[in-house]
Amino acid sequence: MDGHGLASVIHRAAGDPVLPGDVTARARDLGPLESPLIWLSLASAAVAVLAVVVALGYRRRVRRWGCTAFGVLLLLAAVTALNSYVGYVRTSDDLARLLQRGPGAVHLAGRLLDDGREAPAPASASAPHESAGTAAAGQRIDVVDLPDPAHGIPSGSTYVILPPGYDTDPARRYPVVYLIHGYPFGGPRDWLTSGDAPGTLLALQQANVIAPMIVVSVDMTAGNPSTDWECLNVPGGPQLESYLAGTVVPAVDRRYRTLADRTHRALGGMSGGGFGALNIGLHHVGEFATLVIALPYDDLNDSVGILGGNQAAIAANTPRRYLPAMEFPAPISVMLAVGTGAPTDVTTAHRIAGELRARGQEAVVHAERGFNHTWHTARATLPYLLAFADEGFRGSPTTS
Structure with missing residues (x-):
């Protein structure tokens, strides 16, 4: 058992966590609706x-x-x-x-x-630690408005899930996992509802699988959830990549007790948010040491039009093109989670993992049997993604 007392999880040599059956069964369960x-x-x-x-x-x-x-x-x-x-x-x-x-x-x-539970209300910028909602068993969920007019981002709602004990141990700092919703018509609350991130975090922590961490569900809609932004810096439009890396991350580090270094920071997402996490993570290796991606893809495909035919921007934002020749100034670890019922996802995940390994980086593919390109898969694989992130956090020295 290591310094965090995490005895309930055994790790395969390849880095794919083996989790307690009650945790994985819970994540696979269907909700009443x-x-x-x-x-x-x-x-x-x-x-x-x-x-x-x-x-x-x-x-x-x-x-x-x-x-x-x-x-x-x-x-x-x-x-x-x-x-x-x-x-x-x-x-x-x-x-x-x-x-x-x-x-x-x-x-x-x-x-x-709406019964009002787990429905946070926005916290003001001047009161960054104001409670915006209370989740079960000591969790706190804040929602923070982080407008950034310079990058074309209006007001929005970024959700911050704080672990039990955050308010009672003021000396402790925490690693952070940033999660991005899908596109189009997705939103940051999706990871709290469809993705069940609060419940999954609690189940993992209660089973002593992970150490407490902060999870941030980022609003990457740019005020227009119907548009398939793909988390890009859009020519003449919102600069979503710059917003996440340059505005959201520093704001979270200022407002909350984070371990503010790359080795204690992970970036993830599902589907379109997974593409964004891969693309932004590869562009910002200096900010994120771990990527945890559900339902991945590495090509803009039908969304290429959002870049308005700018060939340089298309090439710079297509990991399938630039990853084979990419140089890594620092090492990264990547988990790609898919459902076996979506063969294209499986093929894509193995292709991305192969390219990463060819560049000397750690890459793990986790396949969940019987699921497709849906929120079921994202929810069922989230425990593995968070445990993988935790594995990276625990292997990193504390620098802040």
Whole structure:
């Protein structure tokens, strides 16, 4: 057992953590609103209504109301089936926060459904340690507004998950993992809801798998979540890479008791946020020693248009092009997490890992059986990603 008392995790030679079964089972579990029973029940009800309409179709009122009910039930079945597959809305709280993004009556319905728990309110810049919300078992969740007009970033909500004991041990400093949401229509709250980062952190810490750490879910929407920004410095648009590395990281280091050096700092994300973490991490090896990426890709593909045909910018932001010849001023460790049900992700992850190893860097691919390119995979692999980050933190001397 090492200095942190972390006896419950055994590490393979390749660096892929082997975690307690209760932690991994919890991460793979479906939330109540993800159950296939919901859409199966709705689909069955739609079929039953259709049968009634067919049997009593000669009655105009039955036909009119029956067809309407059939359509509504079929739509709800389709939506809930999609959610069961993707894993975006786990609980009624998740649904409430999703509805609150909508206008008018939809927003009001979300407000009524929201019970107020784990829903932080923004903390002011002048009061950086003001509690913006309380999570279970001593965690604290702050949400910090970090506007950066110089980089084209308006007001937003970056969530900071502080570990139990943060407020009672003022001398202790913590490593930090930065997580980026997916694109488009993603947001920083997704890692708290769909990704269940607070619950995963707590489960890992209670099992003595990881030492306490700070996790920051960064707002990389630039005020427009419908745009697939890919965390880029967009010509004539928001400079998201510069914002994260040059604004968010220093702001977190100033406001919180972090271990403010590269070896105690990890960057990760899922899907589009995973691409951003890979690209930004490779551009900023001096700031991040560890990358933890779910559902990775290394090419802009359909998002290349965001760079407006600027060939130099495209080449500089396509890891598949520049990684094979990249020089590393400092070593990095990378974990790439995929679901075996998404063969393209698996191929891409192994390609990226191979290129990194060819450049002398540590790279691990973790494959989660039976999952696809969805939030289910991101949530199921998050314990491995955080444990991998912790492994790097524990192997680094404290310098601040």
